[in-house]
Amino acid sequence: MSGGFIVDETTGQVASVNLFHGPTELNILGMTFTPSDLPDAFLIQAFNQLGDELALLFAAPGNQGSLAGYTGGVVCSDTTVSIVPACGNFASAFTPHQSPAMGTDDVFIGEITDVGSSPSPTAEQSTLTLVGLGLVALLVAGRRLPS
Numbered sequence: 578m579s580g581g582f583i584v585d586e587t588t589g590q591v592a593s594v595n596l597f598h599g600p601t602e603l604n605i606l607g608m609t610f611t612p613s614d615l616p617d618a619f620l621i622q623a624f625n626q627l628g629d630e631l632a633l634l635f636a637a638p639g640n641q642g643s644l645a646g647y648t649g650g651v652v653c654s655d656t657t658v659s660i661v662p663a664c665g666n667f668a669s670a671f672t673p674h675q676s677p678a679m680g681t682d683d684v685f686i687g688e689i690t691d692v693g694s695s696p697s698p699t700a701e702q703s704t705l706t707l708v709g710l711g712l713v714a715l716l717v718a719g720r721r722l723p724s
Contacts, residue, residue: 579596580603586646601673604623611642615667618667619647631671631672
């Protein structure tokens, strides 16, 4: 599994998701919440247009339904459910649209890592140079016009 999700730090809620289970992209955000019986875990449900689903459950101690300030933790998986109390013996799971009756493909190991805030878009230097040259040309042209 790879990809990521973005948390709105003002609300503490997941704003968008773009996760991959192998080659399958899951970029439609479903429900996000703290399960009532797992107060130290958080669940993100992600889909794609085909109907594949990923239920991503991870340790988030004391989150109280908000991921504001969350810096990462263990993904609840087949290998961690018995050693991470926050998981409560539940694991993240991927359900393909082709065979939902066949059950799920559990995630075996993983970790959420905070990569910092999203970069702010900046104009390229060539764009700024062209705008500056255009303004200089207008000033020079304005001074040459006879009054």
